[in-house]
Amino acid sequence: MEAHNVSATLNFTLPPNFGKRPTDLALSIILVAMLLIIMLSLGCTMEFSKIKAHFWKPKGLAIALVAQYGIMPLTAFALGKIFRLKNIEALAILICGCSPGGNLSNVFSLALKGDMNLSIVMTTCSTFFALGMMPLLLYVYSRGIYEGDLKDKVPYGGIVMSLVLILIPCSIGIFLSAKRPQYVRYVIKGGMIITLFLSVAVTVLSAINVGKSIMFVMTPHLWATSSLMPFIGFLLGYILSALFCLNGPCRRTVSMETGCQNVQLCSTILNVTFPPEVIGPLFFFPLLYMICQLGEGLLLIAIFRCYEKIKPSKHKTKMIYKAATTEETIPAAVGNGTHKEECSPSPNGLESGQKAIQKASVVNYKEQKDKRNNNNV
Numbered sequence: 001m002e003a004h005n006v007s008a009t010l011n012f013t014l015p016p017n018f019g020k021r022p023t024d025l026a027l028s029i030i031l032v033a034m035l036l037i038i039m040l041s042l043g044c045t046m047e048f049s050k051i052k053a054h055f056w057k058p059k060g061l062a063i064a065l066v067a068q069y070g071i072m073p074l075t076a077f078a079l080g081k082i083f084r085l086k087n088i089e090a091l092a093i094l095i096c097g098c099s100p101g102g103n104l105s106n107v108f109s110l111a112l113k114g115d116m117n118l119s120i121v122m123t124t125c126s127t128f129f130a131l132g133m134m135p136l137l138l139y140v141y142s143r144g145i146y147e148g149d150l151k152d153k154v155p156y157g158g159i160v161m162s163l164v165l166i167l168i169p170c171s172i173g174i175f176l177s178a179k180r181p182q183y184v185r186y187v188i189k190g191g192m193i194i195t196l197f198l199s200v201a202v203t204v205l206s207a208i209n210v211g212k213s214i215m216f217v218m219t220p221h222l223w224a225t226s227s228l229m230p231f232i233g234f235l236l237g238y239i240l241s242a243l244f245c246l247n248g249p250c251r252r253t254v255s256m257e258t259g260c261q262n263v264q265l266c267s268t269i270l271n272v273t274f275p276p277e278v279i280g281p282l283f284f285f286p287l288l289y290m291i292c293q294l295g296e297g298l299l300l301i302a303i304f305r306c307y308e309k310i311k312p313s314k315h316k317t318k319m320i321y322k323a324a325t326t327e328e329t330i331p332a333a334v335g336n337g338t339h340k341e342e343c344s345p346s347p348n349g350l351e352s353g354q355k356a357i358q359k360a361s362v363v364n365y366k367e368q369k370d371k372r373n374n375n376n377v
Contacts, residue, residue: 027205031264034198035103036169041191042106042116043173044184050117051174060115060241060250064122065129067237067258068100073137075232083221087145088274092282093225094145096266096289098137101127101162104294105260111301114253120170122257127162130265134159155268162265210284222288230293233259234300252304256297263290 054061076097080090101123109119177184237258241251263286270283 021209023205023208027202027209030198030201030205032165034195034202035165037191037194037198038103038107039166039169040173041188041195042110042120043170044177044187045110045116046120046170046174046177047117048174048178050115051121054118054121059244060118060246060254061121061125063241063244063246064118064237064254064257065126067233067240067254068122068126069129069133069137071236071240071258072097072100072229072233072261073141075229075236077141079225079228083225085221085225089222089282089285091142091145092270092285093229094141095138095269096261096263096286097229098134098141099130099262099265099269100257101130101262101265103166103262104297105256108256108260108297108301109253112252112256112304113249114256115247115249116253118250119253119257120166122253124163124166124170126257127159127166127262130159131156155265155272158265158268162262206287210287218288222285223292226285226289226292227296229289230259230261230296233261234296260293260297261289263287 073094074097076094077090079085080093085093103123106116106119106123108114110116173187176187234255238251238255240258241254246254266286266289267283270286274283
């Protein structure tokens with residue numbers, strides 16, 4: 001295991017007993033619990049019939065897989081060349097670009113009112129295909145950067161475990177949605193509240209575990225690379241889905257699924273492949289990427305929500321148009337003497353109906369009387 005162009009000895013060491021401390025164990029347990037709760041809540045928003053439809057007509061799924069396994073690895077490789085990164089830096093970024101299927105994309109898709117059925121199907125399929133695609137992509141793109149065999153470093157057990165953590169809680173959520181829909185709203189609200197508290201705990205524990213070590217990786221070119229990668233993924237994923245005429249929710253879903261990467265998988269590969277004295281502070285690059293994709297995703301959600309409030313929906317516009325048309329036609333009808341009272345539903349429906357009939361009878365009687373007077377004249 002040797003990477004070309006490794007810099008001189010780095011003044012960097014991991015925190016003592018890193019990965020084996022009680023806080024590390026607590027962080028791992030909380031992350032797994034949070035993932036299970038998130039997937040259970042998201043499963044409650046899914047419908048089996050719509051999931052089946054995505055498999056029978058896999059246009060959106062195919063576009064998403066092409067975007068994930070085509071755009072992101074190529075983007076990571078190109079950014080390494082554009083910024084003239086050292087081989088070990090380019091390799092860390094490439095591994096991150098070849099690790100699709102992050103669960104953060106599911107949360108972003110929900111916040112952006114995307115197609116949750118497509119989102120979960122995409123995450124599941126991309127994680128499954130990672131068993132074969134990750135070794136292939138790492139072999140193709142790492143040639144000339146790394147002499148070792150990266151395809152043997154892919155954590156197949158971790159990928160299978162990710163599939164289990166996705167499928168089991170989602171299946172329970174789908175079952176609840178189909179058989180016990182009265183509990184769904186409580187599960188979703190409770191899941192959101194618990195996830196919020198667990199997120200605070202994850203943030204605090206991550207800061208304690210990593211400490212100042214993250215500062216070693218915050219160099220200008222790595223900041224630029226980790227900022228551009230998710231942005232390019234979000235943008236090109238949306239453009240590609242728009243070119244193939246997917247609807248709005250599907251476009252937003254494909255965009256999020258393309259830009260969000262599985263940083264846990266990337267960290268595992270870096271940890272297994274390189275000792276700390278070789279990888280140095282780049283061990284924390286996935287965390288830097290996580291910060292950037294989280295910040296950019298939240299920014300896109302805020303922009304989308306503001307856009308929705310400013311621009312009225314088509315349904316509201318249609319209702320306003322109908323109301324305006326009605327206001328214009330009623331005075332004209334009254335002037336022509338052709339307007340008739342309509343009864344509208346009310347709590348006292350019987351009384352209002354009787355009153356309307358009485359009013360209509362009076363109007364008809366007056367019209368008939370006027371006609372007789374005109375004829376006599």
